[in-house]
Amino acid sequence: MARVLTLSRSVLHWSPLRVRSMCSLEEQARAIFAAAVEGVQPDSVVHRALQRRGDELVVAEHCFELRHNLHLVGFGKAVLGMAAEAERIVGDHLIQGIVSVPHGIQETLQRHRKLNMLLDASSKIKVMEGAKHNLPDTDAQRSAESIWELACSLTEKDLLLVLISGGGSALLPAPVPPVTLHEKQEVTRRLAAAGATIQELNTVRRALSLLKGGGLARCAYPAQVVGLILSDIIGDPVDLIASGPTVWSETSLETVWTILNRYNLSDTLPLSVKEVLNQADSQQRSSLKEQPQQINILNTVIGSNAIALKCASRKAQELGLRPVILSPGVCGNIQAVAQFYGLLSRFACSSGKESTELRDQILKLGTEVGVGSWELCCTLKELEVVQQESWHATCLLAGGEPTVHLLGKGRGGRNQELALRVGLELSRAKERSRNMFLSGGTDGQDGPTEAAGAVCDGNIESEAKSQGLDIDGFLQNNDSFTFFSSLSKGQRLLLPGLTGTNVMDVHMLILPPTPSAQ
Numbered sequence: 001m002a003r004v005l006t007l008s009r010s011v012l013h014w015s016p017l018r019v020r021s022m023c024s025l026e027e028q029a030r031a032i033f034a035a036a037v038e039g040v041q042p043d044s045v046v047h048r049a050l051q052r053r054g055d056e057l058v059v060a061e062h063c064f065e066l067r068h069n070l071h072l073v074g075f076g077k078a079v080l081g082m083a084a085e086a087e088r089i090v091g092d093h094l095i096q097g098i099v100s101v102p103h104g105i106q107e108t109l110q111r112h113r114k115l116n117m118l119l120d121a122s123s124k125i126k127v128m129e130g131a132k133h134n135l136p137d138t139d140a141q142r143s144a145e146s147i148w149e150l151a152c153s154l155t156e157k158d159l160l161l162v163l164i165s166g167g168g169s170a171l172l173p174a175p176v177p178p179v180t181l182h183e184k185q186e187v188t189r190r191l192a193a194a195g196a197t198i199q200e201l202n203t204v205r206r207a208l209s210l211l212k213g214g215g216l217a218r219c220a221y222p223a224q225v226v227g228l229i230l231s232d233i234i235g236d237p238v239d240l241i242a243s244g245p246t247v248w249s250e251t252s253l254e255t256v257w258t259i260l261n262r263y264n265l266s267d268t269l270p271l272s273v274k275e276v277l278n279q280a281d282s283q284q285r286s287s288l289k290e291q292p293q294q295i296n297i298l299n300t301v302i303g304s305n306a307i308a309l310k311c312a313s314r315k316a317q318e319l320g321l322r323p324v325i326l327s328p329g330v331c332g333n334i335q336a337v338a339q340f341y342g343l344l345s346r347f348a349c350s351s352g353k354e355s356t357e358l359r360d361q362i363l364k365l366g367t368e369v370g371v372g373s374w375e376l377c378c379t380l381k382e383l384e385v386v387q388q389e390s391w392h393a394t395c396l397l398a399g400g401e402p403t404v405h406l407l408g409k410g411r412g413g414r415n416q417e418l419a420l421r422v423g424l425e426l427s428r429a430k431e432r433s434r435n436m437f438l439s440g441g442t443d444g445q446d447g448p449t450e451a452a453g454a455v456c457d458g459n460i461e462s463e464a465k466s467q468g469l470d471i472d473g474f475l476q477n478n479d480s481f482t483f484f485s486s487l488s489k490g491q492r493l494l495l496p497g498l499t500g501t502n503v504m505d506v507h508m509l510i511l512p513p514t515p516s517a518q
């Protein structure tokens with residue numbers, strides 16, 4: 001309790017940096033989302049993480065001597081921008097580099113004029129595109145082979161900079177023989193279709209790969225390895241992001257089999273996969289384990305959802321809103337998540353018995369949507385204080401990756417669907433129509449649509465009705481993009497275009513001051 005009181009005191013002392021500008025709450029919400037994305041741009045995160053001191057490179061307070069001994073590899077959706085910035089900082093010591101990036105990304109970045117994320121014509125880094133539709137393919141396998149060869153050629157004098165971001169698993173496929181690329185892809189596809197989480201998927205991927213689960217760092221030994229990681233998994237688990245190629249992890253076969261059994265795959269696995277799993281303790285692997293793996297590796301998370309939320313919070317404060325960060329780990333079923341934000345919105349406007357009841361419901365639902373009771377209690381305390389003291393709007397920020405169980409055939413994404421579902425919650429709560437909700441994917445692409453997400457307030461139900469749009473019908477068909485495209489000429493959509501980064505989603509609940517506090 002003492003900790004809660006300390007926190008609420010700090011809220012009382014909060015003061016905006018500037019008086020609120022005249023733009024609308026919706027414009028402010030959009031500007032705050034843009035600031036979240038800006039804060040985790042691949043070039044800026046690398047810029048913050050890599051310090052150059054003469055012929056020394058400083059990363060996370062560790063110094064590395066530069067003697068024209070630098071090599072660079074990267075794999076993931078955001079690593080082209082990361083590589084461009086790394087080359088600007090340490091290019092004079094760079095000998096060679098290879099990045100494995102999504103098919104078509106150079107052309108897309110060109111089209112969006114994101115020139116700072118592209119390499120110079122004179123770059124020493126080779127760009128290899130592959131993994132169409134985020135699936136490992138022979139192009140990505142070729143990139144993985146080139147990266148493998150580069151890593152294997154290094155000596156103890158070398159320093160290998162490894163740039164890692166989401167999408168890296170598909171861009172670095174190196175199945176343990178005799179497993180073929182197709183067989184590995186099939187196992188991953190079937191696991192994903194059966195509802196396996198990214199943690200489960202990547203645990204299995206690690207067991208079937210030569211480069212994942214620390215394999216790349218093993219190849220590079222005895223060179224020093226520095227992994228710069230842009231996280232797209234809740235909790236930033238470095239061993240699982242892109243399946244952890246620079247993170248030494250012992251594959252627990254029991255865990256792998258438990259996952260395969262859970263999704264009823266064990267009996268129908270290709271023979272090659274069974275063979276590899278059964279021989280995991282083979283001579284080859286145990287001899288690799290004898291190397292002092294950890295000594296030469298430094299892994300550091302340089303961008304994450306939490307960082308995006310901090311940047312958003314700074315922007316909110318700048319705009320004169322009172323920021324409250326809830327959690328970067330919101331997950332679970334989208335319906336539960338929508339209900340959760342609906343309850344929070346109601347709680348912020350409630351008092352007395354209603355407030356106590358809502359509090360109990362929120363705490364109960366919190367665990368289901370990945371928010372711990374400590375962070376939730378802090379937030380609820382802050383919302384209580386805000387309600388009593390504030391004449392500013394509050395900007396409640398959270399992030400993560402809820403899941404949608406697709407039943408319909410419409411076009412949409414989890415952010416647009418979440419915005420729509422929360423909008424309904426806001427509409428259906430009395431006197432809460434001024435509250436606003438925004439949900440956006442930081443990569444700028446929500447599901448297979450060109451929008452990143454949407455923004456809406458409690459008027460959405462009447463707005464839709466007046467335009468002849470039946471929200472429930474669109475929701476049943478998972479057709480949130482079509483809905484938002486039709487609603488008010490698409491004005492509620494978030495359309496930043498591809499951002500070149502990816503740290504999951506950002507959620508924002510904007511709560512104007514309650515009339516009694518004004």
Ligand SMILES: Nc1ncnc2c1ncn2[C@@H]1O[C@H](COP(=O)(O)OP(=O)(O)OP(=O)(O)O)[C@@H](O)[C@H]1O
Pocket residue numbers: 134166167232403404405406409410411412413414417441443445446447448478479480502
């Ligand atoms: N019509 C739809 N309505 C709602 N959600 C959808 C729809 N179609 C796909 N999705 C959801 O979109 C998600 C995939 O979208 P997206 O490509 O943005 O994935 P992602 O998880 O952000 O991938 P990455 O992290 O690799 O970028 C899946 O969770 C899927 O359930």
Ligand SMILES: O=C(O)[C@H](O)CO
Pocket residue numbers: 165166167168169170198202232233240241242243
């Ligand atoms: O590449 C992957 O494995 C996913 O994006 C999670 O990091």
